[in-house]
Amino acid sequence: MFPAAFDYIRAHSAEEALAALAQHGAEARILAGGQSLIPAMRLRLARPAVLVDLGGVKDLGYLHEEGGELRVGAMTRDVTLERNANVRARYSLLTDTGAVVADPVVRCLGTVVGSLCHSDPSGDWGAAALAARAVMVARSASGERLIPIDEFLVDSFQTSLEEGELAVEVRFPTPDGRTHGSYQKIERKVGDYATAAAAVQITLGEDGRVTHAGVALTAAGPRPVRVDAAEKLLLGQLLTEDVIRAASEEARAVSDPFADTRGSVEYKKDMARVLVARGLRASAARLGTGVTA
Amino acid sequence: MTATETTDTALRTVTLKVNGQNIRQEVEPRTLLAYALRDAGLKGTHVGCDTSSCGCCVVLIDGDTPAKSCTMFAVQAEGHEITTVEGLGSPGDLHPLQQAFWDQHGLQCGYCTPGMLMTAKAMLGHNPDPTDQEVREFLSGNLCRCTGYNNIVKAVQQAARVMRDEAQAQALAGMVPTPSTGTAEGGAQ
Ligand SMILES: Cc1cc2nc3c(=O)[nH]c(=O)nc-3n(C[C@H](O)[C@H](O)[C@H](O)COP(=O)(O)OP(=O)(O)OC[C@H]3O[C@@H](n4cnc5c(N)ncnc54)[C@H](O)[C@@H]3O)c2cc1C
Ligand code: FES
Ligand code: FES
Numbered sequence: 297m298f299p300a301a302f303d304y305i306r307a308h309s310a311e312e313a314l315a316a317l318a319q320h321g322a323e324a325r326i327l328a329g330g331q332s333l334i335p336a337m338r339l340r341l342a343r344p345a346v347l348v349d350l351g352g353v354k355d356l357g358y359l360h361e362e363g364g365e366l367r368v369g370a371m372t373r374d375v376t377l378e379r380n381a382n383v384r385a386r387y388s389l390l391t392d393t394g395a396v397v398a399d400p401v402v403r404c405l406g407t408v409v410g411s412l413c414h415s416d417p418s419g420d421w422g423a424a425a426l427a428a429r430a431v432m433v434a435r436s437a438s439g440e441r442l443i444p445i446d447e448f449l450v451d452s453f454q455t456s457l458e459e460g461e462l463a464v465e466v467r468f469p470t471p472d473g474r475t476h477g478s479y480q481k482i483e484r485k486v487g488d489y490a491t492a493a494a495a496v497q498i499t500l501g502e503d504g505r506v507t508h509a510g511v512a513l514t515a516a517g518p519r520p521v522r523v524d525a526a527e528k529l530l531l532g533q534l535l536t537e538d539v540i541r542a543a544s545e546e547a548r549a550v551s552d553p554f555a556d557t558r559g560s561v562e563y564k565k566d567m568a569r570v571l572v573a574r575g576l577r578a579s580a581a582r583l584g585t586g587v588t589a
Numbered sequence: 590m591t592a593t594e595t596t597d598t599a600l601r602t603v604t605l606k607v608n609g610q611n612i613r614q615e616v617e618p619r620t621l622l623a624y625a626l627r628d629a630g631l632k633g634t635h636v637g638c639d640t641s642s643c644g645c646c647v648v649l650i651d652g653d654t655p656a657k658s659c660t661m662f663a664v665q666a667e668g669h670e671i672t673t674v675e676g677l678g679s680p681g682d683l684h685p686l687q688q689a690f691w692d693q694h695g696l697q698c699g700y701c702t703p704g705m706l707m708t709a710k711a712m713l714g715h716n717p718d719p720t721d722q723e724v725r726e727f728l729s730g731n732l733c734r735c736t737g738y739n740n741i742v743k744a745v746q747q748a749a750r751v752m753r754d755e756a757q758a759q760a761l762a763g764m765v766p767t768p769s770t771g772t773a774e775g776g777a778q
Contacts, residue, residue, distance in 0.1 A: 297617055299618075301619055306664070327665075330662075331660060335662070338640075340638065349665055400655075400726065400729065400730060402660075402730060404655055405657075582593075
């Protein structure tokens, strides 16, 4: 089906995009990779009057480490992370996630920032960003502000971006040698949204005890769900099978999915538990603790 | 165009560079690239699902990026090089991928084939020697309702071999001294 009619503006810089957003207010929507927006427009679920295309904003397509963070520009495609040797070697959570978002052709156009701005509770980057403690950078005419991902993802298809604001970057803390993670997803077929999925990021101290834990769920509520209780429970602990089991029970408790063709509520809640346990074991194995995934 | 210059939703002229040729077309901003290409007479780009799932409409952007052309507006493609299956080879001069799909029976009805070929071309561009599993993964956004995929994988592997051999032959040819400066060691092939 054809989308409803709209005006099209091609921006060549973040400033041009901001000017267009300022001029058209709530009528305008940003077009990044288009891999969520265009399908939604085709179904007439979205009917923006003006599209501001970032496709020509070349200087937002970057990926580099700076200040202890991996900085991913708004026009950096999923595929760029997937093929980056440094990301593959050190950002295990992001690598796992990037490999299961949609299919490879969609990932050649889709962007990480676009996916986060879309704020689909079934989107994979949301939970990964929560577990990794990512920070969004929003730019407007009055400057830039940093928004922790917890505050950025407000509700289904709703972020804390204000009218006239552009997300220019997402920052992921750089893991040191003692940090690893994992993204575990159950899907009906390649490229499908998650039946259930879990993101885990763990840092261990010298003594093998957890000094930081990030645990979050996809498709388990109106927005990606951070499993605070599991994170608290893990802190200061050795990653034993008992601790892993206890933490993963918290995921089941907090998971609040809806039933659909992918499964019943009970099934999805139980899968949240199973996937967090798998993610913890995989992270522990990657950290060389002797635990096997 | 600057940010303050808006267009209305009426027809506007875009120039698309497709298979090396400029095509000027009147489109609405909402015209999807797949339809613009077909309207230009390039019927090799198929629309299978119109929901971004089947990959029949895949074309290459700037030579190496596969894109589902039902999930891109024609206006977005302006200023980029587009390659459709018509740009891959011709009936008398098939691309190794087209030859391989022929040789290995990598198609039955052929509806998915243009998208398969273009996606495979993109994959071999960054991974010239893929495993069967890598071929299956990269083509996982391309649905085929007929073949069962095994012959498609065989075809892509055949093409990969042929293309690697061609690349090697070209590299060697580049090393062969020209006759005027030739030495006895020339002709490494
Ligand atoms: C067949 C198919 C399967 C899919 N499967 C999955 C899946 O399994 N998991 C998954 O997570 N996703 C999946 N997706 C969705 C898709 O991969 C992502 O949501 C997509 O990559 C979003 O990025 P984009 O750049 O294409 O965003 P767009 O579609 O361009 O934009 C999405 C939204 O974010 C806004 N936006 C984008 N960038 C900015 C910005 N810089 N500032 C402010 N607002 C912005 C847009 O206005 C729009 O509302 C699938 C999509 C398809 C077509
Ligand atoms: S028609 Fe484009 S993906 Fe199916
Ligand atoms: S050959 Fe018929 S759909 Fe693939």
